Amino acid sequence: MSAAPHLVSPSLESRLAALEAEMRSLAETSLAQAARLDTTSELLRGTGQQEKLSLIVFSGSLDRLIAAFVLATGAAAMGMEVSMFFTFWGTAALRREQVHVKKTLLERMFGWMLPKGVKKLPLSQMNMAGGGPAMIRYVMKKNGVASVEEMIELSKELGVELNVCTMSMDLLGMKPDELIDYPGRTFCGVAKFLETAAPGKITMFL
Amino acid sequence: METSLDARGKSCPLPIVLIAKALRVADSGARMTVQADDRAFPEDVRAWCRKTGNELLSLDNKPGYYEAVIRKS
Numbered sequence: 553m554s555a556a557p558h559l560v561s562p563s564l565e566s567r568l569a570a571l572e573a574e575m576r577s578l579a580e581t582s583l584a585q586a587a588r589l590d591t592t593s594e595l596l597r598g599t600g601q602q603e604k605l606s607l608i609v610f611s612g613s614l615d616r617l618i619a620a621f622v623l624a625t626g627a628a629a630m631g632m633e634v635s636m637f638f639t640f641w642g643t644a645a646l647r648r649e650q651v652h653v654k655k656t657l658l659e660r661m662f663g664w665m666l667p668k669g670v671k672k673l674p675l676s677q678m679n680m681a682g683g684g685p686a687m688i689r690y691v692m693k694k695n696g697v698a699s700v701e702e703m704i705e706l707s708k709e710l711g712v713e714l715n716v717c718t719m720s721m722d723l724l725g726m727k728p729d730e731l732i733d734y735p736g737r738t739f740c741g742v743a744k745f746l747e748t749a750a751p752g753k754i755t756m757f758l
Numbered sequence: 759m760e761t762s763l764d765a766r767g768k769s770c771p772l773p774i775v776l777i778a779k780a781l782r783v784a785d786s787g788a789r790m791t792v793q794a795d796d797r798a799f800p801e802d803v804r805a806w807c808r809k810t811g812n813e814l815l816s817l818d819n820k821p822g823y824y825e826a827v828i829r830k831s
Contacts, residue, residue: 622770622771625771625775628778629774629777629806630806630809631809696772697770698768698771709779710775710778
């Protein structure tokens with residue numbers, strides 16, 4: 553009886569076998585790691601944790617609202633969750649064109665001074681007694697930029713969340729019925745904003 | 759499925775908003791050809807695809823506009 557001929561010495565053979573086993577285990581580990589990375593990137597891609605943009609819209613001028621809604625619709629298109637919080641002049645910018653609600657004298661006085669509808673918003677600069685906004689609207693149309701009204705409609709379609717600060721509504725004497733229609737709009741305060749914005753990636757104050 | 763979207767004459771953010779809206783209802787693997795002349799489009803469509811995990815199959819400079827082909831992941 554003769555054993556199979558050894559090509560290498562028995563000691564070398566056992567070392568080779570050990571090396572082979574080590575390489576196999578290394579390969580298995582890296583495969584497992586790759587699989588784990590795949591799952592992580594899959595999660596990050598939006599199937600699991602969604603990135604969030606929170607906007608505080610404090611200003612009620614047309615130019616700032618354009619910026620706010622470009623960001624909101626753009627972020628929603630990028631697959632991000634978007635929350636907009638309207639406060640102060642921003643709240644006033646969400647007024648409808650014509651609506652009659654019961655108000656006190658002081659509230660009515662505020663009402664006369666606040667813009668009546670998105671179409672009547674002033675510019676933060678170069679307003680020129682309403683000439684500026686008309687010019688901006690004209691060049692926006694000429695350059696294929698969506699109007700604020702169109703971007704509000706797109707925001708509704710893309711599921712952008714709209715929150716309105718109740719404190720500023722009280723100060724400006726505004727009633728819920730005076731605001732534009734927006735599905736799922738919420739009347740809230742600072743706590744709701746902070747809860748929403750805290751886990752978010754981007755927060756802006758406009 | 760092959761679809762196309764003509765976003766020429768539309769400015770930021772409309773091209774990517776319209777792409778997102780159109781691809782939302784498309785099946786996985788669907789291809790869409792997009793034409794746009796917004797100067798931000800090449801950078802924006804690349805960023806949109808990276809961010810949303812969809813595949814940018816091509817991006818060409820045509821006379822007067824850009825043409826991108828996107829595959830929904």
